[in-house]
Amino acid sequence: MTRRVGIIWDTPVMFTRLVEDCGFIPELVTPHLLAAPFFRRSYSAIIIPGGFAHPSYSLVLPALRACEDRIWRFILAGGMVLVFGAGFDKPDAYDWLPVMVRYRFGFSEGMVEGGTDNPFSCIIEDCPDLVSIDGFFDIPGNGLPSIQGASDLEEDGRVVVCLQMRGYPVMIEYRSGAGRIILASLHEYPSRRFLSGFCMRGSETLL
16 A cells, blocks of 8 residues: 655645655645545645744744644654755754754754664655755753653653754754654755655655
8 A cells, every 4th residue: 555645845846756766646725625534634744844933934833833743643643754955044943742842943054964774764765965954953962762651761861963054953862752853954955865765764644
């Protein structure tokens, strides 16, 4: 069965074609639909494109905040969530996720560094040597849990830095329950290999 991938955005975007080219069924989920009390749909993954926190371009952020409990249940049950840069000077733009992270807005370009042993690092393999970003992430240090409510003994309560630019995290992964959260401030389209592996990893889960 072909898996469905939800793309949360206000209007149709190029991401739809990219997801389709990778062999999945893309479905646009608008902010009004996402926040509607009757909306229930199963996806293996959901994707939030860059710029979701910019009030001049999108109404996605208020809808995400209104549905944070549903999104959290989606992740725990095995859903995959990929969120790109907020694209706006709003440090708390990811507060609808149960993660302890602050976003530092700022466009830049440079070389990205990351561990080749991380399966998600292939996200930039189709990009030029110089990669564009719209910010970076501040995360807890010293091995502290990064999922709200996680104990020191919970392995899935920690953050994995997948990619960095000039020593700052630009792509991070959280493992919680059966699902994953990936935050990426990359101002680039993900590679097809990354997108295929990411969407296949999740299980069809009710949002």
